[in-house]
Amino acid sequence: MRIKINNNFSNSNISDVDLRGIFLDGSKFINSDLSGTKIHINDADFSNAKLDGAEIKFKNIKYMDKVFVNEKLIDDPDKKKIFNTLRSIDDKYSDIKIDLVKQLISAVHCWGNNYVNLQHIDSFLDYIFSKEYYLEDKETRNSVKSLLDRLTLTRNSEKNIKQNYVSLYLDLISRFFNVQEENDFMLGDNGNFIKLMAISLYHDDINIREKSRDLYDKYLKLEKVKPFSEGIKVGNDERVDWDSEGAGNNIILINKDKTMVTSYKELNKMLFADPTKADIQWNLFSLYIKEDEQAINRTNLYNLFNKDFKIFKDNYNVFEDSCHILILNDKFNKLASNFGGYAEEFYSAFIDNPIKVEDRFADDKEYKKLYKVFEELIDIQKGNAAMVSLKEQHYQQICEIFGFKNSNDQVKSKYLLSLAIIFVKYASNDVFGLGNKSPQILKLYAYALMSKANELISKLMGYDYYDFMSDLVGEGKETTETTGLFFRMRAYGEIHCGSILNKIIPPQWK
Structure with missing residues (x-):
């Protein structure tokens, strides 16, 4: 049976039918009964449709070419796009909508940052965050975090991450992670957590600053962090005093039994300053194994930054290489x-x-x-x-x-x-x-x-x-x-x- 596109099936009973092999893009199913029906479609209107037990999936979403992907991910109410299909499904069928969003997330990961227009990824993320039930699903939540990890990836001398991504990342952790997930992120994924704090604690946007500082205050209250936070200057409300970026050693990094304590200013220099130009001192921190302070001048810094605190690995190695080249050049200058x-x-x-x-x-x-x-x-x-x-x-x-x-x-x-x-x-x-x-x-x-x-x-x-x-x-x-x-x-x-x-x-x- 051949069915043309843009068909109007409104007010129809199409229950318990397998329509997966039929091209139906552009069709309307307003007020229709699709209970138990299986359908693969990208562009449809399911307004007020009955979808109990229905299976709805996007069609060939992983195999679209770049132009088609970017067209379909545009969030424009006046155009027939994927987001409009999602919005047309009643929120009471959140399980169907969650499965569709998982398909989209998987496809966005598959396409990669350079394949999908970032403007459309913004629309995609804004849509997900507009409905709490998406992020209440653990698999979706973890997938969104993984996507945000990629979008907030920092490299040498790079700190200017798009404001929207930072804000969404903080919202994801603060609003949708349960206590255990939040703690696991702050301790188990400590490098990414500290990078996020480095970007956001003194952000120009006051909302981002407040969200990150609230999260960091929670971090300081964790049992594993408490022994190293006692010397941090706090205000009357017992929150960290963030008046000055270099005010004190208020940044605590933890990896298993090793703990590094440094200032926000030094953290930023080690993470984001150009190591070939900036005056970075790679020993302006305190180091502890368990709770015993270690002598920095006896510490193997290469191992520390390449194996223990890997968020500094790239910048430290560039710094080491540049120093080595300067020393080597000096030696050959003497020989010459x-x-x-x-x-x-x-x-x-x-x-x-x-x-x-x-x-x-x-x-x-x-x-x-x-x-x-x-x-x-x-x-x-x-x-x-x-x-x-x-x-x-x-x-x-x-x-x-x-x-x-x-x-x-x-x-x-x-x-x-x-x-x-x-x-x-x-x-x-x-x-x-x-x-x-x-x-x-x-x-x-x-x-x-x-x-x-x-x-x-x-x-x-x-x-x-x-x-x-x-x-x-x-x-x-x-x-x-x-x-x-x-x-x-x-x-x-x-x-x-x-x-x-x-x-x-x-x-x-x-």
Whole structure:
């Protein structure tokens, strides 16, 4: 049977019929009896319809294309849209409406934030919050929270979450979570709770501020939090005094047996400030295991922020990386200071500035100058390139610059091999090499570093040492340029001295 769209079935008895396979979009079922009927439809008017025992589902909602999704999720009373279908169903059939909303939530999760126009998601959320029975359903409640988690996801330097999402999130927790769910969120999902507080406690919107502060006062009264909240300044009403963002250590973060106490100001800096620019101190907090205070200077901050308090993980790691790069750049700047008038070129290449053709030592005159510079750093036996070695003074200088002077030979050997790999890169076409040639003196310097590494611990390279050596000091034209050698040596280094190599090689060369 074929039924056209936009049919009017008003005042009809269509009970106990299976209409799931028929396209009925646009139909009217006003004052009709659809008791026990099964129907899949997106656009319909069920005003005053009898729906006892009926099964109503949206049709193919997960498989709509982007344009169709955005059209159907527009909340416009003058257009035939999904929300109008929902509104036409009497509230006494809340079980049907809840199931339909669950379908929509599942579809919105499936489509993702970039697929559905956020304006339509706003309409969708506003509709759900307009009827309490939707959020009284636990599955719907949890799904809405999961959606709001995505919509309020914060990344480095990002705090400006849409006001409506923050307000709805606070409403969801305060109005619809039972006491146990509220406590589970504040303690079990403490990271998301604290992020929400960071966004909302000093929000421009007074209603958001008050909602979040009411929730935070509840948090401070939890038995697990009480021992750490005693020093927080409160007013006559026994609520936290929020007069100043940096007034005191009033932010408490909890993860299992670990507790961190800090100020709102420091919390925001650690969460949202640009770690490469802002003055973030990653030790301005108190740390407790159970209720015993820990010495911050003895705490492994990497583990603390990567394993225990993961809300800081991204920003902390960016901060650590930027600090590491600054320190590494400084070390190579010191090493490059030994390269005479070429110090700037070597340092510039290390920090990934483009190398001009004229800076690649192709000119014999420039190459001779470079050769003389490195003659001061390595001993070169005429006629026997395999006898090249680091001068002792320069070797000690390298140990000092890179901080392995007091390390054992195993560590020293790995540092030297890693440095050799870096100078093989310097000799390649990517940096100072040109065409099928690499500056021979840079290859000899790399070999001198590698030779010293082999002298300290011969097992580090074994027979591979001679393979690398032949490419560095051999005369065969096929092995003159070092790009291929760099890739081989880097792969070897990652296996045999990876932790040190990755610590000193420029990020762009990894």
